[in-house]
Amino acid sequence: MTQYKLLVVEDDPNSALLLKDFFTLKGFITHHVKDGLTAVSKIEAEKYDIIILDLRLPGQNGFVTAEKIRQTPIGMQLPIIVLTAFADSQNRLRAYQAGANFVLSKPVNIKELHYIVNNLLNVQKGC
Numbered sequence: 001m002t003q004y005k006l007l008v009v010e011d012d013p014n015s016a017l018l019l020k021d022f023f024t025l026k027g028f029i030t031h032h033v034k035d036g037l038t039a040v041s042k043i044e045a046e047k048y049d050i051i052i053l054d055l056r057l058p059g060q061n062g063f064v065t066a067e068k069i070r071q072t073p074i075g076m077q078l079p080i081i082v083l084t085a086f087a088d089s090q091n092r093l094r095a096y097q098a099g100a101n102f103v104l105s106k107p108v109n110i111k112e113l114h115y116i117v118n119n120l121l122n123v124q125k126g127c
Helices: 013-025 036-045 062-071 089-098 110-125
Strands: 005-009 029-033 050-054 080-084 102-105
Touching: 005 013, 005 036, 013 029, 013 110, 029 036, 036 050, 036 062, 050 062, 050 110, 062 080, 062 089, 080 089, 080 110, 089 102, 102 110
Parallel strands: 005 029, 005 050, 050 080, 080 102
Antiparallel strands: none
């Protein structure tokens, strides 16, 4: 069984803990960072299979973070799921333009998120 590596980019400690604990229980190797600059550095230093990215981050927001991830050789094909409390059509479109594969509104249904993560990983590996 393949063990996937997931990076959670979330500045809210409660949301980050929920996501990290849930996906760890589901068998993922799960890491967490609190800001976009650190996320880009982690992605350049380590191989991840998927990213869960908040839009409202300190310093560099999620839009810029997604764009910078997409500019890295490894990040070009990396699935990015954006979670946001501000999921109006303008922000959703902007997230997709920045490189998101999927955008979900907060509060997120964790089971739906898990389903989307698995689907994106299956598509990526060609199943």
